[in-house]
Amino acid sequence: MIELKNIDVTFEDKEQTVKAVQEVSLTVEKGDIYGIVGYSGAGKSTLVRTINLLQRPTAGQVIVKNQELSVLSPKELRTARKKIGMIFQHFNLMRARTVAGNVAYPLKGSELTKEEIGQRVDELLELVGLADKKQAYPSQLSGGQKQRVAIARALANDPEVLLCDEATSALDPKTTGSILELLKRLNKKLDLTIVIITHEMQVVKEICNKVAVMDDGRVIESGDLVSVFTAPKAKLTNEFINTATHADQALEKIRKHPSLLDLHANDSLARITYVGESTSTPLIASLYAQFGVTTNILFGNVEILQETPIGNLIVVLNGDKHQRDKAIAYLESKQVKVDLIDTSHTVIPLRRTKIS
């Protein structure tokens, strides 16, 4: 559906050269909800704007539906762009127009009659759950309602792709949830391909089936959501995931108060991740039964990603070193990922904290 091949975007002015996007290649399939996550300044907005050539790449190719956009005539490009809708963080509605006026705007100059446009607007507002706000002005709407209007407007020309640039970043968590639900519904109902860029892994976790992580203009990791979440390769990806699963808060607490753990020579602090139906309980029971290793759970949660449960535990394993090693090898043989957490770099050595 969308192929970006070796995209570079370089901004040059008198003072400096900014390589906003560097050598990015990625493929979005029809029906994907593709998340691109990264901190502010990573190059996400610039990259997503190349998909409809709002931003022309300095190098590389943008291919949408097997058509390379850069070779199109201005007229052909206008037609191609109609099939790519876009929404933004600050909604970009026209204040002087009603909700209906905003949604009808992209249909101006189309071959539809006034009545047909009216009908289409009603349909679109129905679709986003705003039929009763037709005559309202943007200033009379909540943030979530404004984004719904923007979505209806973006869908006016029946696009196949919807680009979302931080579309939920100005919204509270509950409203964010309802907008993400709406996007998910539109993805299914209209077979709409969606590209979501965000600085929040939480958003990606909620609805995306694929994800790319951007840093300093580059895609440093990408893949299907469950693989990236269960086996992240890059440190930054790990950081984003830990935020989304709240494991970072747990680790932060543990690092700040290592004395609370009262770790001894026979203890290891470990992060355990497992995928699928298998729950942790039988595994933990067998660590004791088979190896005499006890497991103290400090933190645990289960996420459902793309209908796949993913378990996350932070535990203290206690037992003889040799037995602990065996227990860890056993867990790994059951496709459970074990990462030992080093507490030695905490400011105060564990033993002394206990005395003071």
Ligand SMILES: Nc1ncnc2c1ncn2[C@@H]1O[C@H](COP(=O)(O)OP(=O)(O)O)[C@@H](O)[C@H]1O
């Ligand atoms: N039009 C522009 N001119 C010059 N620099 C720009 C322009 N647009 C973006 N940049 C720079 O490119 C980098 C990436 O920006 P952006 O794509 O907006 O990142 P993100 O959306 O991930 O926050 C930043 O360093 C930004 O300052």
Ligand SMILES: [Mg+2]
């Ligand atoms: Mg941006």
